[in-house]
Amino acid sequence: MGNIAVIGGCREYTGAPYFAAISALKIGADLSHVFCTRDAASVIKSYSPELIVHPILEESYSVRDEDKSFILENVLGEVDKWMERFDCLVIGPGLGRDPFLLDCVSKIIKHARQSNVPIVIDGDGLFLITNWLDLVSGYHLAVLTPNVNEYKRLVQKVLSCEVNDEDAREQLLSLAKRIGGVTILRKGKADLISDGETVESVSIYGSPRRCGGQGDILFGSVAIFLSWARQIVTDENLSISSRNPTMLGCIAGSTLMRKAASLAFENKKRSTLTTDIIECLGRR
Numbered sequence: 001m002g003n004i005a006v007i008g009g010c011r012e013y014t015g016a017p018y019f020a021a022i023s024a025l026k027i028g029a030d031l032s033h034v035f036c037t038r039d040a041a042s043v044i045k046s047y048s049p050e051l052i053v054h055p056i057l058e059e060s061y062s063v064r065d066e067d068k069s070f071i072l073e074n075v076l077g078e079v080d081k082w083m084e085r086f087d088c089l090v091i092g093p094g095l096g097r098d099p100f101l102l103d104c105v106s107k108i109i110k111h112a113r114q115s116n117v118p119i120v121i122d123g124d125g126l127f128l129i130t131n132w133l134d135l136v137s138g139y140h141l142a143v144l145t146p147n148v149n150e151y152k153r154l155v156q157k158v159l160s161c162e163v164n165d166e167d168a169r170e171q172l173l174s175l176a177k178r179i180g181g182v183t184i185l186r187k188g189k190a191d192l193i194s195d196g197e198t199v200e201s202v203s204i205y206g207s208p209r210r211c212g213g214q215g216d217i218l219f220g221s222v223a224i225f226l227s228w229a230r231q232i233v234t235d236e237n238l239s240i241s242s243r244n245p246t247m248l249g250c251i252a253g254s255t256l257m258r259k260a261a262s263l264a265f266e267n268k269k270r271s272t273l274t275t276d277i278i279e280c281l282g283r284r
């Protein structure tokens, strides 16, 4: 039922990549890998024996200038060894913004694209692509999942204007079109999703609580649902829909995340945490 790889996790953030990877696993993925920095790896491993953790990324502070190209090659070699086994790459949870690290990640995105592996990008991955749009522009298997701030930065950069909530659907449609038909899931009170062709909205009741990490559950979920939707759409015998698999993945991920958050809130009220929501992913 799919293998997912999360590229993220550095000295500051170890929760975000864990939330994304464990969510994919709990929803039904066979394996979840995490590619992170050395500092983050043993912390992430200690949260769960279920995850496969690769401590291969490096931040500038731990690398001498003369070693950078060698390390870059090494990182790419390690990720490439696994690339063909991945059904989706999840890029950005807790990645941080170190320039050398982001340089490595942009090369990983290029390789994933060459191999036709879908990529879901969030958090610091969005910071990277907002500055280097060519990395995803025109790639139909790319999904961006911006929160309120990340969306604002994307709109300013790509459309050279401010966010227009009066005409939210039209603006999202033109944004997705301008980035060459990538799929964008704009998170908020209602989640709006567009691939530049159509716009869908998911507004089932979620949770009034906003604990950090809910976005990470969401895009771990989108990754696994998108890989299933892609199999269904491409397998003639299973064909139940001609819809864009990235749109289907976003709709399913958003619906499940909101439902799980509402179940968790019924129980834990204001003290609901991301781990409580993850516990509800498999509930009915």
Ligand SMILES: NC(=O)C1=CN([C@@H]2O[C@H](COP(=O)(O)OP(=O)(O)OC[C@H]3O[C@@H](n4cnc5c(N)ncnc54)[C@H](O)[C@@H]3O)[C@@H](O)[C@H]2O)[C@@H](O)CC1
Binding pocket: 012, 013, 014, 015, 016, 017, 092, 093, 094, 095, 096, 122, 123, 124, 147, 148, 149, 150, 188, 210, 212, 213, 215, 216
């Ligand atoms: N435990 C962890 O390790 C976590 C790490 N995270 C990582 O932290 C880094 C920064 O992510 P952030 O999510 O802080 O991104 P940003 O730095 O863009 O901050 C988003 C802020 O906007 C606020 N916000 C959300 N919806 C809003 C609305 N409708 N109106 C007004 N404010 C709103 C949020 O409360 C948050 O403070 C990323 O690398 C991310 O992956 C987060 O995913 C949270 C959990």
Ligand SMILES: Nc1ncnc2c1ncn2[C@@H]1O[C@H](COP(=O)(O)OP(=O)(O)OP(=O)(O)O)[C@@H](O)[C@H]1O
Binding pocket: 146, 147, 148, 187, 188, 189, 190, 191, 206, 207, 208, 210, 211, 212, 213, 214, 215, 216, 217, 218, 254, 257, 258
């Ligand atoms: N006002 C809201 N009401 C209900 N659900 C919401 C609201 N805002 C966001 N959500 C839901 O919470 C999930 C995460 O969105 P959010 O905007 O919190 O992302 P984020 O800031 O990236 O989160 P994170 O803290 O994990 O980085 C989305 O699935 C979205 O549907």
Ligand SMILES: [Mg+2]
Binding pocket: 122, 123, 147, 215, 216
């Ligand atoms: Mg986020």
